[in-house]
Amino acid sequence: xxxxxxxxxxxxxxxxxxxxxxxxxxxxxxxxxxxxxxxxxxxxxxxxxxxxxxxxxxxxxxxxxxxxxxxxxxxxxxxxxxxxxxxxxxxxxxxxxxxxxxxxxxxxxxxxxxxxxxxxxxxxxxxxxxxxxxxxxxxxxxxxxxxxxxxxxxxxxxxxxxxxxxxxxxxxxxxxxxxxxxxxxxxxxxxxxxxx
Numbered sequence: 001x002x003x004x005x006x007x008x009x010x011x012x013x014x015x016x017x018x019x020x021x022x023x024x025x026x027x028x029x030x031x032x033x034x035x036x037x038x039x040x041x042x043x044x045x046x047x048x049x050x051x052x053x054x055x056x057x058x059x060x061x062x063x064x065x066x067x068x069x070x071x072x073x074x075x076x077x078x079x080x081x082x083x084x085x086x087x088x089x090x091x092x093x094x095x096x097x098x099x100x101x102x103x104x105x106x107x108x109x110x111x112x113x114x115x116x117x118x119x120x121x122x123x124x125x126x127x128x129x130x131x132x133x134x135x136x137x138x139x140x141x142x143x144x145x146x147x148x149x150x151x152x153x154x155x156x157x158x159x160x161x162x163x164x165x166x167x168x169x170x171x172x173x174x175x176x177x178x179x180x181x182x183x184x185x186x187x188x189x190x191x192x193x194x195x196x
Contacts, residue, residue: 066095068099071122116140142169146173158172
């Protein structure tokens with residue numbers, strides 16, 4: 001919208017001791033003991049304890065997502081912004097994802113599901129996020145990148161940086177401009193549903 005500045009993741013055979021006060025020990029005879037697994041071999045014994053497979057983080061199923069990446073996304077200081085984003089996501093049929101650091105965002109991009117999303121972040125996280133994306137060239141880059149900045153020097157620096165990037169996806173907003181944030185997200189929602 002024109003009113004928004006847009007710059008665009010043993011088998012251990014233990015001989016169980018029945019007592020500690022005497023010499024009595026119960027050990028299987030040598031011919032009954034199971035051979036130890038060779039290093040690097042796959043465990044097949046039923047009593048082998050295996051580490052459970054790592055589960056991928058589950059993200060909400062939705063046509064698109066609003067990704068809020070901010071170190072304090074769960075803190076009281078960002079409660080108003082978080083609540084506004086949640087309400088906006090619900091209103092426009094988007095899944096809401098809360099992430100704290102760039103590393104978490106990279107894990108999101110590496111998820112199996114290709115998701116349409118808009119990244120909402122701050123001055124601290126946007127630069128490393130952009131650098132990592134340029135290195136990895138993810139298959140699901142953000143439709144838009146919104147930087148919420150404090151008024152003053154941070155807002156000025158973010159705006160100057162965004163202008164120099166010459167990336168039409170980037171927008172810089174004061175973190176208090178929740179109305180403009182809602183309006184910009186509405187434009188992305190319209191764009192997403194026009195594609196479906």
